[in-house]
Amino acid sequence: DGGITQSPKYLFRKEGQNVTLSCEQNLNHDAMYWYRQDPGQGLRLIYYSQIVNDFQKGDIAEGYSVSREKKESFPLTVTSAQKNPTAFYLCASAGGQSYNEQFFGPGTRLTVL
Protein backbone atom coordinates (compact mmCIF):
# COMPACT_ATOMS: atom_id res chain seq x y z
CA ASP A 1 0.00 0.00 0.00
CA GLY A 2 1.35 3.40 -0.95
CA GLY A 3 1.29 6.14 1.59
CA ILE A 4 3.06 8.35 4.08
CA THR A 5 4.21 7.18 7.46
CA GLN A 6 5.19 9.31 10.39
CA SER A 7 6.84 8.07 13.53
CA PRO A 8 6.43 8.10 16.36
CA LYS A 9 2.77 8.97 16.85
CA TYR A 10 3.47 10.48 20.30
CA LEU A 11 6.75 11.96 21.43
CA PHE A 12 7.74 13.39 24.77
CA ARG A 13 10.91 15.33 25.31
CA LYS A 14 12.45 17.46 27.98
CA GLU A 15 12.88 21.16 27.40
CA GLY A 16 16.19 21.99 25.73
CA GLN A 17 16.55 18.70 23.88
CA ASN A 18 16.59 18.36 20.13
CA VAL A 19 14.17 15.83 18.69
CA THR A 20 13.77 14.38 15.20
CA LEU A 21 10.45 13.44 13.65
CA SER A 22 10.42 10.88 10.89
CA CYS A 23 8.47 11.10 7.62
CA GLU A 24 8.67 8.48 4.89
CA GLN A 25 6.67 8.13 1.66
CA ASN A 26 6.53 5.41 -0.97
CA LEU A 27 4.38 7.34 -3.44
CA ASN A 28 7.37 8.37 -5.56
CA HIS A 29 6.48 12.01 -4.93
CA ASP A 30 9.04 14.71 -5.57
CA ALA A 31 7.69 17.27 -3.10
CA MET A 32 7.46 16.87 0.67
CA TYR A 33 6.25 19.22 3.39
CA TRP A 34 6.18 19.74 7.12
CA TYR A 35 3.34 21.56 8.82
CA ARG A 36 2.69 22.51 12.38
CA GLN A 37 -0.86 22.50 13.69
CA ASP A 38 -2.01 24.34 16.79
CA PRO A 39 -5.63 24.65 17.90
CA GLY A 40 -7.44 27.43 16.04
CA GLN A 41 -4.49 28.21 13.78
CA GLY A 42 -4.88 25.77 10.96
CA LEU A 43 -1.76 24.41 9.28
CA ARG A 44 1.39 26.45 9.15
CA LEU A 45 4.18 25.53 6.77
CA ILE A 46 7.56 24.88 8.38
CA TYR A 47 9.70 23.61 5.50
CA TYR A 48 9.16 22.10 2.10
CA SER A 49 11.28 20.31 -0.46
CA GLN A 50 10.65 19.95 -4.16
CA ILE A 51 13.59 17.71 -4.99
CA VAL A 52 16.27 15.72 -3.25
CA ASN A 53 19.02 17.78 -1.61
CA ASP A 54 16.98 20.97 -1.80
CA PHE A 55 14.49 22.53 0.58
CA GLN A 56 12.98 25.93 1.36
CA LYS A 57 11.82 27.63 4.51
CA GLY A 58 8.14 28.00 5.05
CA ASP A 59 6.37 30.55 7.19
CA ILE A 60 7.60 29.38 10.59
CA ALA A 61 11.03 27.78 10.01
CA GLU A 62 12.80 29.30 13.01
CA GLY A 63 13.87 26.63 15.48
CA TYR A 64 13.47 23.79 12.99
CA SER A 65 15.78 22.04 10.54
CA VAL A 66 15.28 19.45 7.81
CA SER A 67 17.22 17.30 5.37
CA ARG A 68 16.28 15.63 2.10
CA GLU A 69 18.97 13.09 1.31
CA LYS A 70 16.55 10.59 -0.19
CA LYS A 71 13.39 11.06 -2.20
CA GLU A 72 11.44 8.94 0.24
CA SER A 73 12.46 10.65 3.45
CA PHE A 74 12.13 14.15 4.90
CA PRO A 75 12.98 14.19 8.63
CA LEU A 76 12.26 17.26 10.75
CA THR A 77 14.43 18.23 13.72
CA VAL A 78 12.88 20.41 16.38
CA THR A 79 15.78 22.17 18.02
CA SER A 80 16.13 23.71 21.44
CA ALA A 81 15.83 27.12 19.75
CA GLN A 82 12.15 26.53 19.06
CA LYS A 83 10.41 28.49 21.81
CA ASN A 84 7.14 26.56 21.95
CA PRO A 85 7.57 23.17 20.29
CA THR A 86 4.55 21.40 21.77
CA ALA A 87 2.21 20.86 18.80
CA PHE A 88 0.87 18.37 16.28
CA TYR A 89 3.20 17.93 13.31
CA LEU A 90 1.99 16.80 9.91
CA CYS A 91 4.05 15.61 6.98
CA ALA A 92 2.73 15.64 3.42
CA SER A 93 3.90 14.83 -0.08
CA ALA A 94 2.79 15.75 -3.59
CA GLY A 95 3.69 14.99 -7.17
CA GLY A 96 3.39 12.38 -9.86
CA GLN A 97 -0.01 11.70 -11.36
CA SER A 98 -1.83 13.37 -8.49
CA TYR A 99 -0.55 16.77 -9.65
CA ASN A 100 -0.80 19.30 -6.87
CA GLU A 101 -2.79 17.16 -4.50
CA GLN A 102 -1.08 16.77 -1.14
CA PHE A 103 -1.23 13.47 0.70
CA PHE A 104 -0.86 13.63 4.46
CA GLY A 105 0.66 11.35 7.04
CA PRO A 106 -1.10 10.52 10.33
CA GLY A 107 0.86 13.10 12.30
CA THR A 108 3.14 13.18 15.34
CA ARG A 109 2.11 14.84 18.57
CA LEU A 110 5.14 16.33 20.29
CA THR A 111 4.93 17.32 23.92
CA VAL A 112 7.80 19.10 25.59
CA LEU A 113 7.84 18.71 29.33
Next chain:
Amino acid sequence: AQSVTQPDIHITVSEGASLELRCNYSYGATPYLFWYVQSPGQGLQLLLKYFSGDTLVQGIKGFEAEFKRSQSSFNLRKPSVHWSDAAEYFCAVGGGSGTYKYIFGTGTRLKVLA
Protein backbone atom coordinates in the same frame (compact mmCIF):
# COMPACT_ATOMS: atom_id res chain seq x y z
CA ALA B 1 -1.47 38.78 -0.36
CA GLN B 2 -2.54 35.19 -0.76
CA SER B 3 -4.94 33.97 1.88
CA VAL B 4 -7.77 31.62 2.67
CA THR B 5 -10.59 32.59 5.02
CA GLN B 6 -12.96 30.21 6.71
CA PRO B 7 -15.24 32.58 8.59
CA ASP B 8 -16.94 29.96 10.74
CA ILE B 9 -14.75 28.49 13.48
CA HIS B 10 -17.48 26.19 14.79
CA ILE B 11 -20.70 24.96 13.20
CA THR B 12 -23.34 22.74 14.82
CA VAL B 13 -26.01 20.98 12.79
CA SER B 14 -28.52 18.25 13.49
CA GLU B 15 -28.09 14.88 11.88
CA GLY B 16 -29.96 14.83 8.58
CA ALA B 17 -29.79 18.58 8.12
CA SER B 18 -28.00 20.22 5.23
CA LEU B 19 -24.54 21.73 5.63
CA GLU B 20 -22.60 24.53 4.01
CA LEU B 21 -19.06 25.45 5.05
CA ARG B 22 -17.73 28.71 3.70
CA CYS B 23 -14.35 29.38 2.13
CA ASN B 24 -13.09 32.59 0.57
CA TYR B 25 -9.69 32.98 -0.97
CA SER B 26 -7.35 35.63 -2.27
CA TYR B 27 -4.92 34.33 -4.87
CA GLY B 28 -3.15 36.05 -7.73
CA ALA B 29 -3.17 33.24 -10.25
CA THR B 30 -5.81 30.74 -11.28
CA PRO B 31 -6.45 28.88 -8.07
CA TYR B 32 -6.38 25.20 -7.44
CA LEU B 33 -8.82 24.65 -4.59
CA PHE B 34 -9.15 21.84 -2.10
CA TRP B 35 -11.23 20.73 0.85
CA TYR B 36 -9.73 18.38 3.44
CA VAL B 37 -11.27 16.72 6.47
CA GLN B 38 -9.47 15.84 9.70
CA SER B 39 -10.68 13.62 12.52
CA PRO B 40 -9.17 14.30 15.96
CA GLY B 41 -5.54 13.27 16.21
CA GLN B 42 -5.41 12.17 12.58
CA GLY B 43 -3.94 13.39 9.32
CA LEU B 44 -5.90 15.20 6.64
CA GLN B 45 -7.96 13.42 4.02
CA LEU B 46 -8.83 15.02 0.70
CA LEU B 47 -12.58 15.45 0.17
CA LEU B 48 -12.49 17.11 -3.23
CA LYS B 49 -10.50 19.41 -5.46
CA TYR B 50 -11.06 21.90 -8.24
CA PHE B 51 -8.54 22.63 -10.97
CA SER B 52 -10.67 23.70 -13.93
CA GLY B 53 -13.84 22.91 -15.85
CA ASP B 54 -17.19 22.32 -14.22
CA THR B 55 -17.45 24.63 -11.26
CA LEU B 56 -19.49 22.16 -9.24
CA VAL B 57 -17.26 19.33 -8.07
CA GLN B 58 -18.24 16.12 -6.37
CA GLY B 59 -16.16 14.52 -3.70
CA ILE B 60 -16.13 11.58 -1.37
CA LYS B 61 -18.63 10.93 1.42
CA GLY B 62 -21.40 12.78 -0.43
CA PHE B 63 -19.75 16.21 -0.33
CA GLU B 64 -19.73 18.73 -3.12
CA ALA B 65 -18.29 22.21 -3.59
CA GLU B 66 -18.94 25.06 -5.95
CA PHE B 67 -16.27 27.39 -7.30
CA LYS B 68 -17.51 30.94 -7.79
CA ARG B 69 -14.80 33.07 -9.32
CA SER B 70 -16.78 36.32 -9.01
CA GLN B 71 -17.11 35.80 -5.26
CA SER B 72 -13.68 34.19 -4.73
CA SER B 73 -15.46 31.40 -2.93
CA PHE B 74 -15.34 27.62 -2.79
CA ASN B 75 -18.04 26.56 -0.36
CA LEU B 76 -18.47 22.96 0.72
CA ARG B 77 -21.95 21.45 0.91
CA LYS B 78 -23.67 18.25 1.92
CA PRO B 79 -27.43 17.69 1.60
CA SER B 80 -27.81 15.49 4.66
CA VAL B 81 -25.22 15.31 7.43
CA HIS B 82 -24.37 12.06 9.22
CA TRP B 83 -23.03 11.83 12.77
CA SER B 84 -19.75 10.49 11.33
CA ASP B 85 -19.19 13.81 9.52
CA ALA B 86 -18.24 15.46 12.80
CA ALA B 87 -14.65 16.59 12.22
CA GLU B 88 -12.59 19.62 11.29
CA TYR B 89 -12.68 20.83 7.71
CA PHE B 90 -9.95 22.77 5.97
CA CYS B 91 -10.08 24.73 2.75
CA ALA B 92 -6.82 25.20 0.87
CA VAL B 93 -5.61 27.01 -2.22
CA GLY B 94 -2.44 26.48 -4.17
CA GLY B 95 -0.80 25.40 -7.33
CA GLY B 96 0.18 27.01 -10.57
CA SER B 97 3.74 27.87 -9.68
CA GLY B 98 5.04 24.34 -9.70
CA THR B 99 6.00 24.44 -6.05
CA TYR B 100 2.89 22.57 -4.96
CA LYS B 101 2.72 25.06 -2.11
CA TYR B 102 -0.60 25.36 -0.31
CA ILE B 103 -2.25 27.99 1.84
CA PHE B 104 -4.69 26.59 4.37
CA GLY B 105 -7.60 28.20 6.12
CA THR B 106 -7.85 28.01 9.89
CA GLY B 107 -10.49 25.32 9.72
CA THR B 108 -14.14 24.87 10.67
CA ARG B 109 -15.03 22.40 13.38
CA LEU B 110 -18.32 20.62 12.71
CA LYS B 111 -20.43 19.20 15.49
CA VAL B 112 -23.38 16.96 14.65
CA LEU B 113 -26.30 16.61 17.03
CA ALA B 114 -28.10 13.29 17.14
